Amino acid sequence: MSIVKVALPVPKRQLFDYLSNGLEVPVGGRVRVSFANRTLVGVVMAHTDDSPWADKLKAVSEVLDEAPVLDEHWLTLARWLADYYLHPIGDVIHTLLPVALRKGASALPQDTECLALTPTGQQHCQDDLRRAPQQWRLIARLKDGPVALHTLREDISSAVIRACRDKGLVETTLQAYAVQSDWHAALTISDKPRPNTEQALAISAITRDLEAYTPVLLEGVTGSGKTEVYLQSIEAILKAGRQVLILVPEIGLTPQTVQRFQRRFGIDVGVLHSNLNDNQRLRVWQQARSGELGIVIGTRSAIFTPLAKPGMIIVDEEHDGSFKQQDGLRYHARDFAVVRAKMEGVPLILGTATPSLETLNNALQGRYQHLTLHARAGVATHTVQQVMDIKDQPLRVGIAPGLIERMRSHFAAGQQVMLFINRRGYAPALLCHHCGHIETCHRCERPFTVHKQLNKIQCHHCSAARPLPRQCGACGNDEIVPKGVGTEQLDAELASIFPHISRVRIDSDSVRGKSTLEEVLAAINEGRHQLLIGTQILSKGHHFPNVTLVVIVDADGALFSADFRAAEHLAQLITQLSGRAGRADKPGEMWLQTHHPGHPLLQDLLHNGYGHFARFALQERKAAGLPPFQYQVLIRAEATDARSPFAFLDELATLLRQQTDFQVLGPVPALMEKRQGRYRVQLLLQSTRRGVIQAWLATNMATFERLPSVRKVRWSIDVDPQDFM
């Protein structure tokens, strides 16, 4: 009997057998099958002759691919992901494929909708469209032949296209999508500066052997010319006819970044970001896979882009938390990049000014080559970092009087000031002054955040919202006051302190969509705003040369957090923010407000810099038995009642404690005990040896799934957890 074993997108750790009925079904190709009263797209993992289900087997309904969409190499990577992250193979396969392919779209390049000039359009000249310059721009673009509609949409509005179509000047045609047929031939190198000694050393170290896995930690502060090292290392790869994959954090993928690569090499760059639709993603995936693109740049999931001739992987800002997927297949794109580079035998660059402790440790242990770039003369920003002790100080919106004065003098000198606060909204809580009641989201048991402008209170953990109450929900008193400070309040209060200063607020509430953020950032660097108030967004990827004063409003939260990585993240934030402010002739000044000015981590960071801090923090981690010296696996369970998650994890813990290869800690309530109406409990497994926990869990998974208590909970496994929320 000819049977195929199919990976299906269901949360079961198994494959499903179907009769292939003589159809040609390649391993790695997709099939459509009926499964529990519905039709699913799956991928054939193997062929076989018999099956324990022989009498119940259904036949494959449709073969979607003549050639595999996942070749042997990718099936191996898929199995690695499933084993390492203890995730069902069917869902891993599903995650690896572009959404269009998951839905069953053809994997072959499709004809694309293009716009072409009609004979009438051909004859039109600029004068005919004197009063419609946008329409003329479109006509001019099409003079050399049809252009794909999706390309035109990037810079021509649909109204213009419609107008021209209505006038009979243009028409839609279907034709094979024309990509740059040979980027290797089109490759030209423009505006290449001469590298300094450090850069030259780095480039030669990275490109010493283009055909071998050469992992490198490239540590370089802002202004040290890290991107130039990327560019010149890439050059060697491209010239050898091989492709480069670049991963960047979510916020770092700006048109400028892409343009920099495009300009240097004069070739098309494939871009994968969150605003693409399914077909656009599929197109980049196909072009990368067929080798038609020399460079692919994208965020987390871009690590799954297949390359015909892989040449190099670069992970920029490797410390960034957005590389870790927080649901489903909880992979870390940086870690998977390491595995992939090793398997494909290509150089790997992990670049950052503030390496994660995991990566730094790997470098210090000699697993990665550690290359350092110091700031170049003339570009160096020497931000002076200082601590503001706010004990007993009369704060105004959480800011010490001395710093209000510093702000005033920086404004007077015509410079910009940046305030960093980690809270969106007006205030993190609404308190009744009479009875002390705090308005709380019942689903998460956390205070509602006050949003005054939107006239509502909102839970930042489940986004439940209500109109801003006028009376206390408990006692009815109308003296209810916002407690604490968020970006919105800072903004409002500073308006009254500095009425003539133009302010701009930068957080996910005020900045909607990518273009808006770009516009705001441009306005800032044109000097149209003097005061910037914002959250994390400010620390990522944007340089503010005219900012000479940076204030971190509250550094205390991270110093005493239950999350052991909080101090590391604060240090990265401080270092990143300092690097983004000021320039050589206008050095910046940074103030950290704290009630604990003598805190050893803070003191070490400020006096000795990130590198020293990180080594010190590594020693602490080692002493405390924490990552990267211990490998962790977190098992989470949640349910609408408080007892079931505990019952399940208690049972699990008892089973797990039968072995002695790793520690079993818990179960304990999650840092956020209740979220979206569900009680959350977790069990932490810890070992000094990589992989032993996975091995044990894998062999006992079936037992766990048979526990009666498992029925009442939703549970998941997080390998190398990044946060414990």
Place this chain on the structure above:
DNA sequence: AGCACGCCGACT
């Protein structure tokens, strides 16, 4: 994950 089957409350 879906989706059906199955047994208890407020509605035309």
Place this chain on the structure above:
DNA sequence: GTCGGCGTGCTC
């Protein structure tokens, strides 16, 4: 009297 609530169980 029914529509529908979501608990439990199965899918080759």
